Amino acid sequence: MNHRAEPMLADPLTTPLEELDVSDPKRFEYDCWQPLFKRLREESPVHFQAESPAGPFWSITRFDDIVEVEKNTEIFSSEPTIAIVDPPPERRSRMFIAMDQPEHDVQRRAVQPVVAPKNLQEFESLIRKRTGEALDALPEGETFDWVELVSRNLTTQMLATLFDFPWDIRHKLSDWSDAVTSDERMTAGQGLTQEDRLEIVMEILEVFTRLWHERVGDDVESFDLIRLMQRDQNTANMVDDPMNYIGNLMLLIVGGNDTTRNSMSGGVLFLNDFPEEFARVKADRSLIPSMVSEIIRFQTPLSHMRRTVTRDIEFRGQHMKAGDKVILWYCSANRDESVIPEAEMFQIDRSGVRNHAAFGFGIHRCMGNRLAEMQLRVVWEEALKRFSDIRMVEPPTRLCHNFVRGFSRMPVQVTRY
Amino acid sequence: MPVIKFIEFDGTEHEVDADAGMSVMEVAMKYDVPGIDADCGGGAVCGTCHCFVEESAGPLPAVDPQEESMLGLRPDREGNSRLSCQLQVSDSIGDMTVKLPEFQM
Numbered sequence: 001m002n003h004r005a006e007p008m009l010a011d012p013l014t015t016p017l018e019e020l021d022v023s024d025p026k027r028f029e030y031d032c033w034q035p036l037f038k039r040l041r042e043e044s045p046v047h048f049q050a051e052s053p054a055g056p057f058w059s060i061t062r063f064d065d066i067v068e069v070e071k072n073t074e075i076f077s078s079e080p081t082i083a084i085v086d087p088p089p090e091r092r093s094r095m096f097i098a099m100d101q102p103e104h105d106v107q108r109r110a111v112q113p114v115v116a117p118k119n120l121q122e123f124e125s126l127i128r129k130r131t132g133e134a135l136d137a138l139p140e141g142e143t144f145d146w147v148e149l150v151s152r153n154l155t156t157q158m159l160a161t162l163f164d165f166p167w168d169i170r171h172k173l174s175d176w177s178d179a180v181t182s183d184e185r186m187t188a189g190q191g192l193t194q195e196d197r198l199e200i201v202m203e204i205l206e207v208f209t210r211l212w213h214e215r216v217g218d219d220v221e222s223f224d225l226i227r228l229m230q231r232d233q234n235t236a237n238m239v240d241d242p243m244n245y246i247g248n249l250m251l252l253i254v255g256g257n258d259t260t261r262n263s264m265s266g267g268v269l270f271l272n273d274f275p276e277e278f279a280r281v282k283a284d285r286s287l288i289p290s291m292v293s294e295i296i297r298f299q300t301p302l303s304h305m306r307r308t309v310t311r312d313i314e315f316r317g318q319h320m321k322a323g324d325k326v327i328l329w330y331c332s333a334n335r336d337e338s339v340i341p342e343a344e345m346f347q348i349d350r351s352g353v354r355n356h357a358a359f360g361f362g363i364h365r366c367m368g369n370r371l372a373e374m375q376l377r378v379v380w381e382e383a384l385k386r387f388s389d390i391r392m393v394e395p396p397t398r399l400c401h402n403f404v405r406g407f408s409r410m411p412v413q414v415t416r417y
Numbered sequence: 418m419p420v421i422k423f424i425e426f427d428g429t430e431h432e433v434d435a436d437a438g439m440s441v442m443e444v445a446m447k448y449d450v451p452g453i454d455a456d457c458g459g460g461a462v463c464g465t466c467h468c469f470v471e472e473s474a475g476p477l478p479a480v481d482p483q484e485e486s487m488l489g490l491r492p493d494r495e496g497n498s499r500l501s502c503q504l505q506v507s508d509s510i511g512d513m514t515v516k517l518p519e520f521q522m
């Protein structure tokens with residue numbers, strides 16, 4: 001179910017490396033990226049590419065090298081952006097994922113309580129109820145889109161809860177999430193132009209500025225992300241710095257949405273591709289928590305993050321210059337056989353299953369990782385209670401995107417017990 | 418052989434003989450002491466082996482900048498917070514009492 005017809009892409013094994021675009025979104029759309037990254041890990045693990053739609057960049061493809069780069073935040077900065085493409089300087093929003101210490105720590109600490117495990121325990125029963133309702137409403141005996149009715153539906157509800165966002169327009173959150181990660185330079189021209197994207201960013205800012213002013217100073221007992229920022233002295237005036245406010249909003253909207261959504265869909269694909277693993281988890285649901293980590297590794301919903309070199313250095317024998325872009329390919333790290341044996345296999349109870357690269361490492365490690373794991377765990381606990389089978393009836397449609405690894409459509413049928 | 422007493426957040430105690438050369442995190446994993454996740458496997462890059470060292474017979478090594486960075490993001494950080502993957506069991510540190518936090522993140 002994994003492979004659609006591939007377009008005419010250069011052969012990743014015989015083409016000279018310098019002629020290949022490591023960032024080509026088509027390889028992700030057709031799920032044929034693995035051989036190129038395997039070759040890079042073996043032949044050129046710290047690899048310079050002189051030209052691409054996003055300009056020149058280095059690719060880091062080995063697991064251990066990515067950890068080293070992420071630890072060294074002085075040389076490998078997260079500023080000015082963690083995207084492979086640079087926004088024009090006058091449109092540079094500021095989000096804490098793209099800040100170095102100490103400012104990063106201050107802003108992250110303000111919103112972190114929303115995903116602290118203590119808070120999550122209170123969310124869990126709500127998530128379980130909504131998940132059950134969504135699964136009970138699925139049609140039986142006919143084909144439907146799992147992406148739309150399950151993954152997108154549930155992650156949108158969760159994100160609306162995290163923001164205490166108006167329920168009747170919550171679909172906007174998912175639309176915005178898709179839009180802000182959509183850049184024509186990362187999608188082989190399929191994404192939005194910078195002008196269209198700017199229009200959506202302004203709409204997000206307008207809606208959230210209104211929500212900020214409605215809430216400021218109220219006594220409502222709520223752990224939503226807006227009130228958390230308002231009630232932390234370090235971020236209490238965030239609304240007055242629109243480029244910082246919109247930056248953090250975009251970060252939280254994308255971080256709490258695309259990633260979990262696509263892992264929720266990915267799980268269905270992997271259980272169809274590895275039916276013996278599906279049989280095992282159906283027989284023993286105590287394997288679900290471990291399976292969730294394996295789904296996240298196998299999906300790696302964000303293929304990479306970017307760092308920027310702050311001064312000339314030598315790394316693994318390569319000379320990097322101040323200002324160079326460095327792309328950390330998490331998808332490749334998660335297939336690195338030197339750390340993850342039989343990495344191309346989906347094994348729901350592999351040893352060290354939590355030790356994957358999908359959340360990143362160091363101070364920028366995914367803030368919502370425990371929430372994401374809980375959402376996925378609840379989906380599978382509730383789905384396996386209800387369904388004896390979740391069968392993919394056609395190959396899924398994948399995003400043509402070099403950052404967000406995911407699906408736009410996944411036709412499935414379910415069979416109830 | 419040093420003895421480590423782990424105390425879970427709910428007060429449950431686990432007293433184990435620790436092998437010199439292992440980290441406190443690895444000792445907890447070896448004896449299935451709940452409360453330490455150790456997502457990254459020991460590289461001080463995830464912060465999910467956070468613990469509080471209540472007592473140690475000998476002095477502990479200093480917190481290095483990487484450990485400090487990760488501890489700095491823990492909402493429940495205390496003065497005796499450490500990443501257990503960065504503490505090697507040794508005769509010079511000797512016996513330890515280690516409390517585990519309410520959650521890892």
